[in-house]
Amino acid sequence: MMERAAILSTGDELTTGRIVDTNASWLADRLNQIGMDLVTVITVGDYPERLEWAWRTAMEMADVVISTGGLGPTADDLTTETVARLAGQRLVRDEATVEHIRHIFTASGRQMPENNVRQALFPEGAVIISNPIGTAPGFRLAVPQKSHVCHLIVLPGVPREMILMMQETVIPWLSENRGHDEVLVNRTFQTYGISESGLDALVAGVISPEEARVGFRASFPQISLRLAVRGKPGEAERKLEELSSRVRDKVGAYIYAEGDVTMEEVVGKLLTEHNLTLAVAESCTGGLIGHRLTNIPGSSRYLLADVVSYSNEAKIKLLGVSEETLRSHGAVSEQCVTEMAAGARKLAGADIAIATSGIAGPDGGTAEKPVGTVCFALNAPGVSIARTHRMRGARDWVKLGASQLALDWIRRHVLGLPLSEPARR
């Protein structure tokens, strides 16, 4: 029975505050989704005795210990050694892994440094967890404790490698071998235009704590709501469907997707389905709208061009904004974004164009147009809409928040929904 989990996050970069431990939070979320109880997260730096203490402690407390970090090729990477010592196993070299690592180096025309061979050492009896995109594979190993068998799952600290290995190998294995007769099923709703506490208040009215665990996660600019229902197979799924309907009835106006889907994926899917093309004209968002859209494979089907006209001259020369508009209304004005959107659509020959211009800060704000003021425009055949919103937060949040609103406008336009009133200030 695997019920209790512990996470070990290792590395000096964590204990000296150089990075935020997003791995632990991602893992905690996924363990929660499959119904495991995360007893503790223990973080230690790259010191042999601290690592050993952390491993011993976690192994005592949990049925499954997931560790990230310390699998690199350098001398401060101590995880494999520590685990082997605690498990009482010697290290053996896996030749297939040596070949895999050598192949990664030779494929890019480099020679494998000898110390990379360290990454092919595993405790005897370990099951290797392959790493399709990096040099360091992970492994799992069952280690008997006094009262239980503890399953150690050892993964690299690089988030994208860790995530892929969890998704492809570890989560399926855990789900299959947990030995639990109840299932935990869940559904995520992605929302926009409402605060976390606003969502909470609305949903609390239609779902009681006994029916489901309701969780919120605000990872700006996305706010998601998750329902998790535990129960017998079949029953739990039916209950989840019923509760999902209640959520849709209550907060459906704010839901832009269900599942782990980003706003740019939703927009890309809609443009593809409707066979529409897009042009973007960005000022304060500085390329972020284009960047987010082009993170989606296949975006070249609908994104024709994105003109980041950061200077006034670029707005005039590239997008045809009139000097008179800039003189009388300024670059951060509904007049200016209206002309930017019209110019971008014409220039690219696109079906839809979206434009942003604003004051991202920290400088440049005035009493009339404080930092965070952003003007948006959408242009399409017979449509030309411009509105001013006030985004909150520092420079990066103003950019992110504005990019989200712009993408939501495209979504709403394609779906024939009204463009949002000033909402997320």
Next chain:
Amino acid sequence: MMERAAILSTGDELTTGRIVDTNASWLADRLNQIGMDLVTVITVGDYPERLEWAWRTAMEMADVVISTGGLGPTADDLTTETVARLAGQRLVRDEATVEHIRHIFTASGRQMPENNVRQALFPEGAVIISNPIGTAPGFRLAVPQKSHVCHLIVLPGVPREMILMMQETVIPWLSENRGHDEVLVNRTFQTYGISESGLDALVAGVISPEEARVGFRASFPQISLRLAVRGKPGEAERKLEELSSRVRDKVGAYIYAEGDVTMEEVVGKLLTEHNLTLAVAESCTGGLIGHRLTNIPGSSRYLLADVVSYSNEAKIKLLGVSEETLRSHGAVSEQCVTEMAAGARKLAGADIAIATSGIAGPDGGTAEKPVGTVCFALNAPGVSIARTHRMRGARDWVKLGASQLALDWIRRHVLGLPLSEPARR
């Protein structure tokens, strides 16, 4: 003597992955700055027995334990009770705090709910840490252990409250009372164009483990190296300078900055200092170069325009790439990026232009031009250079890696350094 620190992060929102623990990372950074050694971070949910275990463990291991969370007014806020029990102290009510909380409520026209009085209870002997912006004050309490006296520092979990209380009260107190005659000084070097293991091998040759702690952090596309030296004030700084010189001598060619500085900051600073302007033409990077550049406040001084010409038509119409070039060489060719860069520089009237075109994947690769193939061009008065590189990884890494190389080219051009040979594939 206060040398060793531990952080306790408490709350179900952490163990179920609903939020990322930014508090721990902020605290770790500040503790590191004042030279304290963070032995561990322990995270547990709101369960009495887990909290008690976490506190006991932290108190054994550290001279100073800083806890965040669990000071709210509701039943699942257990921190104060737990601490009082472990310290063997009864809870006493602080009338000044009751008044402070009542005042916060009446100031906003509300009545204080009775359960908020819980926030005015403290273990006997505790020194209250005032919270200027929230209802929950914190406190500190010295608790004798077998081998040492442990100082407990209890703070709320709301980041802005916790940070203010640390800055105004806790850090000054720690700095004054640490009673330590050694300091920990450190320096970070940002590198590009060399692997983590390559760096390690070079640096290991000139710095012994006894002289300094050498740490690496690969957060694609940045690889940083950090030296940390402990010693007497004055001596430690001198030693760090000496070791830094050795690092610069050995790997200086790969160092693009010292300190916590990104490539885009370095580029922005150089362009500003040299009074140069920049135009960007992006295809496969899709706006990411512009996005990164515009993350830096003041980037409007040097970034004139970024044309994301995702379609062939946009390359022709916006940047003046010739149809003949696209027909005979394709969009992913050195000919095409050369024309893109020249077109962007002319269009924007900039001093320097950089262009990218490549195959970000997962589709679109061919035998001749596999996924990851990216062409780069730089155009400046009397300069027109184009080269083809092969970036590794999935779509987002190809974009990130290509944006880093493009930014590095701008840096190298401004500094008069040779543009990199195909390096980070």
